[in-house]
Every structure is written in structure tokens, then in C-alpha cells.
Amino acid sequence: MVELIVVIVTILLAAGVFFMLSGAIGLLRLPDFYTRLHATGKCDTLGEVLIIFGLLLYHIFVYSPGAELSVQLVPVKLLFLICFIFLANPTATHAIMKAAYNTGLKPWKKGDPRM
């Protein structure tokens, strides 16, 4: 049972790292500010959530059995963290995007040189 959980946790962590990595590659490869936000805004959300969910499973099934109550409640805090990331990440992406648009930054069009 514990071995199975560890395998699932490893897969979740690896998937999270993969999405964070592709977000970082996108940040470097994409041509302008707006398209870069596409990469970071989406990949970071799912990447972080997958990593935290992996930690949550590990904590419930491997780390905390037999521990005192305040340690066993840590997964609840991780769950709150997931909720707040889902709320805050798109909002922050949107706020940065709006600020750039209001300052008059022109979006990149196909065929333009990289900015």
C-alpha cells in the first residue's frame, strides 16, 4: 500500500516538475510579454498544484500516521494552499496583463521580430 502511494506521489511530483519546466522554457522561447504570460500563468498553476497534491498524499499515507493531531492537520493547510493558488494565480496573471495593456505595450503579431 505504502509503496503504491510512493509511486503515485513520485508521478505527481514528476508531472509537476515537467509542467514547471515547460513554463520556464516557454518564458525563454516565446516572443513577447503577453505570450510569455500564457506559459507562466497556466503551467505554474497546474505544476504547483500537482506538487502540493503529491506532498499532501505523502503526508496523509506515509508521514503522519501515528503523529499528533497538529501534525495530522497539515494536509488541510496544503488543501487551503491549493485553493488559494487556483484563485490568486489567474488573478495575478490578469493584473500583470492589464497593467501592460494599459501602458500601451503592443502585442506581438506573427512575422514580427522577437521583442
Add this chain to the structure above:
Amino acid sequence: MSDNSGKVFGIAVTFCAMFLFWLLLSGYIITPEGKLDVIHVGAGIICSAIVALISHDLLVTGKEEKILSKSFRFFIYLGWELWQIILANFDVTYRVLHPKMPIDPLIIEFETPLRSDFALVTLANSITLTPGTITINVDPAKGKFLVHAIAQAPADALTVDKTMQNKVAKVFMEEG
């Protein structure tokens, strides 16, 4: 419901939410000897009572109707949204890792019949999290959205298919 009983209801709901939050976050409910941890739980009761008295009008505005059926439909919508987020990530990963980078960014504008704050926030955040689109600006008076799309296909999903607008409108029962 009269004004006064609505206020009491608001304070009671806020108090329960704050106290539950306190218990879950502190974890000091039972002492190692197996008794109720009076000091920490008592401090929690006092603090949540103060917060509930001061800011009960923030959590329970008293304007919401049919809140149960709305939140039920909202949770079903969240499941669909979660699936969309996973699709969005594969979409972005594909565009980023593809050697030729198949992107063709454009900015689109469309209007929705949605008016309530919560519906607008839900739709704006959903647009940002789903494949290839990010909300730039929302005009709450007209329900007008300004969206940056990374290619033509995700833009069409919003302006032509309108799947997401209709789903959000259905959740909050505003005609879409």
C-alpha cells in the same frame, strides 16, 4: 427575513466559518493528556467572535439568493474547469516545445449578459486558466471582455462556440 435577523444570521455564519478555520489551522484541540485544550480553543472563540462582529457583512452580503443550488452547480462547473486546466497545460506545453512554435496571437473582444461580480470573476479566471486565452480587461457595466488569445482556435472557442459563457451563465442562472 427582517433586517435584524439577517444580521444575526450573518454573524453566526461568519463566527462558525472563522472558528472552523482556527481549529483546522492551529490543530491544538486536545492536549497530550487527552483533555480539551481550553486556552487555545478559548482564544479561538474570542478571536472569531471579534472578527465576526466587525466583519460579518463581508462574508454574508445578504444579497445572494438560492445559494445552495448555486454552489452545487458551481462545484459541477469546477470539475469541468479542472479538466480544462489540464487541457490548457498540454496545449501550452505543446506550443512551447514544438520546434516551429505554432502561435499567432490576437486580441478579441466580446460581450456577455453576465452582470453579478461573482459570475464575472469566475468567467475571467476561467478564461485565464483555459487553453490559450488570458483576460486583459473586464467592463462590469456592459459585461464586456477583452481577451488575449495565443492562436485563432482558442479565440474561436470563446467568440463562436461560447461554451464557457453558457456554462457560467447556467451556474448563476443569468440568461446566456
